[in-house]
Amino acid sequence: MAELKPDDIARIAHLARLALTDAEVPAYTLSMSRIMNLVGELQRVETSGVEPMSHSLPGAAARLRPDQVTETDHRAEYQRNAPQTEAGLYLVPRVIE
Amino acid sequence: MGIPQTIAEMSRALHGGQVSSVELTRALLERVQRSQPALNAFVTVTAEEALAEAAAADRRLAAGERGPLLGVPMAHKDIFCTRDVLTTCGSRMLANFVAPYDATAVARLRAAGMVMLGKLNMDEFAMGSSNETSHFGPVANPWDLKRVPGGSSGGSAAAVAARLVPGATATDTGGSIRQPAALCGVTGLKPTYGRVSRYGMIAFASSLDQGGVITLTAEDSALMLSAMAGYDERDSTSVDMPVPDYAAGLERPLAGLRIGLLKEFFDKGLDPAIEAPLRAAIAELQAQGATLHEVSLPNLPLSVPTYYVVAPAECSSNLARFDGVRFGYRCENPRDLKDLYERSRGEGFGAEVKRRIMTGTYVLSAGYYDAYYLKAQRVRQLIANDFARAFAQVDLLVGPTTPTVAFELGVKDDNPVTMYLNDIYTIGANLAGLPALSLPCGFAHGLPAGMQFIGPQFSEERLLNVAHRYQRVTDWHLRAPPGYAS
Numbered sequence: 336m337a338e339l340k341p342d343d344i345a346r347i348a349h350l351a352r353l354a355l356t357d358a359e360v361p362a363y364t365l366s367m368s369r370i371m372n373l374v375g376e377l378q379r380v381e382t383s384g385v386e387p388m389s390h391s392l393p394g395a396a397a398r399l400r401p402d403q404v405t406e407t408d409h410r411a412e413y414q415r416n417a418p419q420t421e422a423g424l425y426l427v428p429r430v431i432e
Numbered sequence: 433m434g435i436p437q438t439i440a441e442m443s444r445a446l447h448g449g450q451v452s453s454v455e456l457t458r459a460l461l462e463r464v465q466r467s468q469p470a471l472n473a474f475v476t477v478t479a480e481e482a483l484a485e486a487a488a489a490d491r492r493l494a495a496g497e498r499g500p501l502l503g504v505p506m507a508h509k510d511i512f513c514t515r516d517v518l519t520t521c522g523s524r525m526l527a528n529f530v531a532p533y534d535a536t537a538v539a540r541l542r543a544a545g546m547v548m549l550g551k552l553n554m555d556e557f558a559m560g561s562s563n564e565t566s567h568f569g570p571v572a573n574p575w576d577l578k579r580v581p582g583g584s585s586g587g588s589a590a591a592v593a594a595r596l597v598p599g600a601t602a603t604d605t606g607g608s609i610r611q612p613a614a615l616c617g618v619t620g621l622k623p624t625y626g627r628v629s630r631y632g633m634i635a636f637a638s639s640l641d642q643g644g645v646i647t648l649t650a651e652d653s654a655l656m657l658s659a660m661a662g663y664d665e666r667d668s669t670s671v672d673m674p675v676p677d678y679a680a681g682l683e684r685p686l687a688g689l690r691i692g693l694l695k696e697f698f699d700k701g702l703d704p705a706i707e708a709p710l711r712a713a714i715a716e717l718q719a720q721g722a723t724l725h726e727v728s729l730p731n732l733p734l735s736v737p738t739y740y741v742v743a744p745a746e747c748s749s750n751l752a753r754f755d756g757v758r759f760g761y762r763c764e765n766p767r768d769l770k771d772l773y774e775r776s777r778g779e780g781f782g783a784e785v786k787r788r789i790m791t792g793t794y795v796l797s798a799g800y801y802d803a804y805y806l807k808a809q810r811v812r813q814l815i816a817n818d819f820a821r822a823f824a825q826v827d828l829l830v831g832p833t834t835p836t837v838a839f840e841l842g843v844k845d846d847n848p849v850t851m852y853l854n855d856i857y858t859i860g861a862n863l864a865g866l867p868a869l870s871l872p873c874g875f876a877h878g879l880p881a882g883m884q885f886i887g888p889q890f891s892e893e894r895l896l897n898v899a900h901r902y903q904r905v906t907d908w909h910l911r912a913p914p915g916y917a918s
Contacts, residue, residue: 391865
């Protein structure tokens with residue numbers, strides 16, 4: 336059952352946009368293999384005909400509300416938590432050279 | 433005068449004029465400061481704001497306003513956004529995050545006049561069962577400083593046990609209210625999914641997360657829940673149902689109550705030293721007129737593997753928002769945007785959070801989605817069906833909260849699975865969205881042992897009632913750790 340290899344960890348870390356150090360990879364390879372072994376128990380359960388359950392709310396459908404503006408502008412307030420802003424914009428490294 | 437212990441006692445003293453909110457707040461702030469080096473229960477102490485809130489509460493009381501929480505000190509788990517106050521979620525990622533708004537639960541308790549003393553330590557992003565994953569260091573268990581308080585709401589449980597605050601907010605995704613409550617000898621209530629708004633509560637696994645309370649008594653939990661619960665249009669999963677006055681139903685006699693003894697919870701993993709006081713506590717409920725019925729939930733042992741697919745999957749989606757751009761930690765000198773994302777997240781998140789994000793990413797990735805994620809959702813349905821069948825026969829289920837008492841700091845470091853198995857009795861209620869409560873039922877190896885009640889959806893009133901009737905004839909919940917008595 337799902338024995339993960341260091342290459343798998345590197346691929347998953349890339350998908351999750353997580354930079355791992357070289358030292359972290361073997362540790363995650365071992366511990367995540369253990370987790371996947373635990374999770375592997377589920378494969379033995381007979382579930383044909385059982386509907387997947389995504390939440391526990393009884394019969395809840397997404398609620399709708401009138402399409403009206405309810406929020407005011409909080410940009411300046413919210414940008415106080417941003418690492419780098421200028422003229423109301425969030426700054427990131429140059430994407431297009 | 434000694435400081436009253438519970439919310440109800442403090443409220444009576446405040447309304448009777450024996451003590452002011454400022455006096456209570458000052459006394460408890462002093463305890464908080466004194467406890468910090470040993471316990472580390474708080475991440476942030478808001479002394480100045482607390483004294484101002486207390487003075488405002490005293491003015492409301494003097495003007496004749498009444499309310500069971502008015503002027504009573506408390507603290508919030510640092511997962512709840514508090515306007516203009518640091519809200520870290522126990523993570524380096526949010527170590528500098530000052531919330532621009534209040535969570536709904538925070539706003540409601542503020543409106544009720546509770547005085548916030550600060551923000552409580554927790555496992556990083558609520559992922560952990562020992563409070564050891566916090567970026568701000570572990571919390572110690574006031575019963576034995578070498579042991580963990582449990583997690584993820586370890587700061588909340590330790591602060592209430594050490595009488596630093598009579599009540600605290602907490603959250604429970606797989607046991608994070610009940611497990612620390614049990615390990616610290618206090619009362620913890622996880623409400624029905626949808627009962628308390630999740631707005632402003634930093635998300636971990638959105639279909640499982642639920643806000644609740646940790647207090648000394650069931651009565652105090654009832655008082656706080658009555659103020660916190662209820663419909664909120666800002667949380668699309670909050671349920672639009674009237675909130676009962678939970679304190680009004682506390683005295684209802686137990687005659688006719690049908691209690692289900694959860695067979696799967698009395699397995700070989702349960703420490704016999706916990707089983708003994710638990711059996712005695714159940715006998716006490718029978719003595720008050722409850723009848724006992726053995727109930728089996730055959731799929732319940734699958735809770736832990738099911739949870740470790742569903743919760744990491746939701747975590748990996750929720751934590752994608754931490755990108756080093758709009759808020760939170762950003763790495764130094766990013767080479768390009770990809771480097772900015774990867775290093776900000778790699779450096780900003782701790783080891784356990786990264787493990788859960790990667791586990792979730794894996795089970796959702798192409799080729800594995802059906803085998804893991806959909807499979808787990810189907811087993812989740814089987815577990816929920818088991819509970820529904822049980823509640824056709826009994827009013828509530830009883831069992832232990834944890835398989836063991838509080839363990840020593842550092843002992844479960846190597847293998848995450850051994851830590852995960854500590855939540856074996858609590859996770860089922862989250863998967864099925866059920867309310868559950870842990871309360872102290874005695875001691876094992878000199879440390880607190882917890883009894884757990886699980887009820888059908890929206891049965892908080894009954895759970896609190898049964899817990900209160902038990903607490904009327906026992907005093908486990910009022911035993912303070914040595915050195916932390918009133």
